[in-house]
Amino acid sequence: MSNESFPLKLEGGDVPMVRFDRVTKQYGDLTVLDSLDLDVKANEMVAIIGPSGSGKTTVLRMLMGLELIDEGVIYVDGQPMTHMEKNGRLVRAGQKYLRRMRSSIGMVFQQFNLFPHMTALQNCMEAPVQVLGLSRKEARERSLELLKLVGLDDKMDQYPARLSGGQQQRVAIARALAMRPKIMLFDEVTSALDPEIVGEVTQVIRKLHDEHSLTMLMVTHQMGFARDISDRVCFFYEGKIAEQGSPEQLFDNPRNERTAMFLSAVLEAD
């Protein structure tokens, strides 16, 4: 890849917390992300909406470093994440570098993905102890505080199998927060939940947004919630951002025909 046109790091007045710079991701012949540009400011809450298969999950997975991108560069807090500097050039990030860059990002998955052989508390403590090297005591205090934040301190000794979906998802949020990330990624975190318990999870996300300085990217099908909470909404279509804007603008006056069609289909279904 010719990296000449990608800066080694982002400098200047307002460096974005996240920047996708012409990022392309392909699976075989399928181009899932097509030269995507996306900036997210520090402490911004960006909602990502769009039809199934449009590349929403892929955006988060690339940012989390779960898969390699094919072209372009992702920057986190001004530093390249998918690449690193070597002799004045950008080369593909090594595993160690990638692990360090990942530490500023937390991710919450649609299917919770808690570790089934650990209690809620152990789930939260595991990475702080094993990755950050915290003492068990410190990790425990930190985890308890976060379980309290998500309203589950009374369930700390329960194993995931004994928790409801909503409770599991809240533990997953606490687990991600225990690493003290600057950026939180939410991938349809309420889609696997029964409608009546969706609220207990969205409430936690709202609290995080209101009371903590976190940059958040949230893929969601809940248009009401997206509108309510986000600073900006991005509508994905076929691996590109077809339209983005403030929630009011995008939901009330979509400029792109695709956006309008998608919104009317989704709102009708509700």
Place this chain on the structure above:
Amino acid sequence: MSYLEFLYKYAPSFLNGAVVTLEQTALGTLLAVIVALIMGFMKMSSFIPVRWVGIVYIEIFRGTSLLVQMYWIFFVLPLFGITLGKFEAGFLAVGLNLGAYGAELVRGGVQSVPRSQYEAATALGMHPFTRMRRVIFPQALLNMLPPWGNLLIELLKATALVALISVADLMFVSKQINMSTFLSAQAFGTALIIYYIIARGIITPGMRGLECKLAKKLSIG
């Protein structure tokens, strides 16, 4: 001679044989577990030369006869200057052979843990080694214990072959008793019963117990 008299007379010999069989089984198991872990992980390695060592090992030891492998270890290796006692050659052959089958169980167990568990651990910044040790392997272990129970019974049965290089195990003792008494049914019948008791009275409940203990410790199931 009634069967009771037969038993009374030969019980000590059978017992000695059974002890040797248990020793062969225990040492063979220990070796098989070690080999299975090493070869199983090698076969899963993303580093191709390492992966090939695993593949070739498993192919050779599963694709050829245990008896021939044992003869190689006992009769052929000395030609290359490696001389082993018959007892050592016996459990070595059994362990190396059954370890190749165990390697596939290790691989199967690890691969049965969903990808999402890897991703969750990766997203938390875990080093691949930590991820395996703390997240993937404990879950894999629980998945692979039931097939390991079967494998260990196969291993027990396979130890009967060590009689062919004159290790004085249960099989060897039964043959000797048969030769000196010509009471084949009693001699080999008793051997059958003792093998069965070891399998169903020791190995199966032992593995069940281990499974329960682990399941409780990991609190799944």
